Amino acid sequence: MVAIGIVSPGRFSADQVAIGCFEGEAPLSSRWPEKYRVAVAQLTDRPGWKGKSGQVAETQTSEGRPQAIGLWGLGARHRFTGPLLNAWLEQVTSRAKANGSPRLAVVLPDHPETTGSEAAERVLRNLLLSEYRFDRFRSASKGEKRQLAKIEVIPTRGQDKLYRGAQQRAKVVARAVTLSRDLANAPANEATPIWMVEQALEKLHPLGFESLVMDLEELRKRGMEGIASVGQGSINPPRLLRLEWGTEGPVIALVGKGVTFDSGGLSLKPAASMVDMKYDKCGACSMIAVGQAVAELELPVRLRIYLPLAENMPAASAYRPGDILRCYNGKTVEVLNTDAEGRLLLADAMAFAVEEKPSALLEYSTLTGGAVVALGFHGAALFCPDDDFAGELEEAALKSGDRIWRMPMWPEYLQEMKGNHSDLRNSATRWGSPGTAAGFLSEFVGDLKRWAHLDIAGTAHKRSEASEDGGATGFGVSLAVEWLRRQVE
Ligand code: BES
Ligand code: MN
Ligand code: ZN
Numbered sequence: 001m002v003a004i005g006i007v008s009p010g011r012f013s014a015d016q017v018a019i020g021c022f023e024g025e026a027p028l029s030s031r032w033p034e035k036y037r038v039a040v041a042q043l044t045d046r047p048g049w050k051g052k053s054g055q056v057a058e059t060q061t062s063e064g065r066p067q068a069i070g071l072w073g074l075g076a077r078h079r080f081t082g083p084l085l086n087a088w089l090e091q092v093t094s095r096a097k098a099n100g101s102p103r104l105a106v107v108l109p110d111h112p113e114t115t116g117s118e119a120a121e122r123v124l125r126n127l128l129l130s131e132y133r134f135d136r137f138r139s140a141s142k143g144e145k146r147q148l149a150k151i152e153v154i155p156t157r158g159q160d161k162l163y164r165g166a167q168q169r170a171k172v173v174a175r176a177v178t179l180s181r182d183l184a185n186a187p188a189n190e191a192t193p194i195w196m197v198e199q200a201l202e203k204l205h206p207l208g209f210e211s212l213v214m215d216l217e218e219l220r221k222r223g224m225e226g227i228a229s230v231g232q233g234s235i236n237p238p239r240l241l242r243l244e245w246g247t248e249g250p251v252i253a254l255v256g257k258g259v260t261f262d263s264g265g266l267s268l269k270p271a272a273s274m275v276d277m278k279y280d281k282c283g284a285c286s287m288i289a290v291g292q293a294v295a296e297l298e299l300p301v302r303l304r305i306y307l308p309l310a311e312n313m314p315a316a317s318a319y320r321p322g323d324i325l326r327c328y329n330g331k332t333v334e335v336l337n338t339d340a341e342g343r344l345l346l347a348d349a350m351a352f353a354v355e356e357k358p359s360a361l362l363e364y365s366t367l368t369g370g371a372v373v374a375l376g377f378h379g380a381a382l383f384c385p386d387d388d389f390a391g392e393l394e395e396a397a398l399k400s401g402d403r404i405w406r407m408p409m410w411p412e413y414l415q416e417m418k419g420n421h422s423d424l425r426n427s428a429t430r431w432g433s434p435g436t437a438a439g440f441l442s443e444f445v446g447d448l449k450r451w452a453h454l455d456i457a458g459t460a461h462k463r464s465e466a467s468e469d470g471g472a473t474g475f476g477v478s479l480a481v482e483w484l485r486r487q488v489e
Helices: 034-044 082-099 117-131 160-185 193-207 216-221 225-231 277-297 342-354 369-375 387-400 411-416 433-444 477-488
Strands: 003-006 016-021 056-060 068-073 103-107 150-154 210-214 239-245 251-256 258-262 302-312 324-326 332-334 360-365 380-383 404-406 451-455
Touching (some): 034 056, 068 082, 117 387, 160 477, 193 210, 216 225, 225 302, 369 380, 380 433, 387 451
Parallel strands (some): 016 103, 251 302
Antiparallel strands (some): 056 068
16 A cells, blocks of 8 residues: 655655646645645646536646646535545546656645544545555556656645544555455455455454355254255355454344355356356455454444355356345245345344344345446445434445445335245346345344345446446445444434
8 A cells, every 4th residue: 555644735745746726726725835825826827727527737847846747627625525526636646647757746636525533534545545556466666657656635724634544444444455456356266255255364363353165064053044045056155244343332133145156047147147157245344344444443343244155156056046045034935036035134133133232233235236227336335224323324425535426215116026936036027127126125024124135236346348447346344444434322
């Protein structure tokens, strides 16, 4: 991870400085040293400079550092948002890398998105993550982009202290996001359910986590036919991993879908839909990462993490459409579509989790293509029957930058999931599939009201087809850490 320093105006030692500037405003305040104000005034005086979004004006200085000053238009102040700020930070860091300048200074614009301790944490976390790459499988020196050695951040007036104070937490969360991405980006030929267990234990045992691992035999013995059935078609057998940390504070259950590869099973996916299905474990990866961050921050919570891990494959031993399974809480499910496997895994894991009487249960899953249809790649779909809990998550989402949007939990969704020969069926029509999936899950939380399901199918990773550097985002890590922190503050 790149080193970050918080410095005051004019005190940086970077080769290159990027200054954010809103349309029609002056970029630097009077507390800046004269030589910068003069250089920047020359830039804003250039004909055509307006500060429109995407506009860049650059100048080389003849002596001393920095060697280059770049003025970046951010567009109209009232249209500026958190995602636009992130996009800008990404642009300045990749430009610095492309220019081969290892030391970059970023002068933040004065805006609510850059002000206050939560904003500080978001900015610093995003900068820390700007160096992220998944290059374990790349032969070295294949035209690699040059990396940054240091980023100096120049906050607006009076914010230095908040930024310094946010640094530690930003680092912990950025490391956790990195862990989630690294695990999720691992390909399915490496990342089997057993590998996931090994990785989680390797990271979390040293932090004081205790663990319980259930294999196929144990899953069957305990009546967890959902996890067992989804996993039975693969030569990589399924697991349920339970992790436990903390001895004081509220009992919080976290659940994450861990399908290491989703071929669809016998209800096989078409080739194009299968391409990114190694990312079907992103929910589990993010929850492992949340565990790491919570332990490193020593939050006073009793964390219980439940990760159902399986590979969904077609095989002679695979479960079939028409099969009727009995889940951990005794409810039976007729399988209409083996590609609706996530909810079967979650049914067992959630029913098991609520037995331990958590005060809240938060679950992440790449559950439905319908969530991507509804919200695209720009937010995750929140399903939560409890208004207070939903409000807490929405607040934490705003503060953390992980966007969520609340969806309805109308009883008709559950009605559609009622079975013919069984209590439930695992799929209905394609219409409103995120809602029917959530209705299905609601049958496995007992009488717990404070539970939430976040469908992260659209946000967990960037599409390989849509962007040159597709890959896991670590979505939900900072959201969950932020929510947990607010639980115990
Ligand atoms: N893992 C998929 C959901 C998914 C689709 C995630 C696209 C990311 C991108 C899930 O297991 C699945 O296949 N869901 C089906 C459910 C249907 C058969 C009821 C879907 O959404 O099509
Ligand atoms: Mn599926
Ligand atoms: Zn899936």
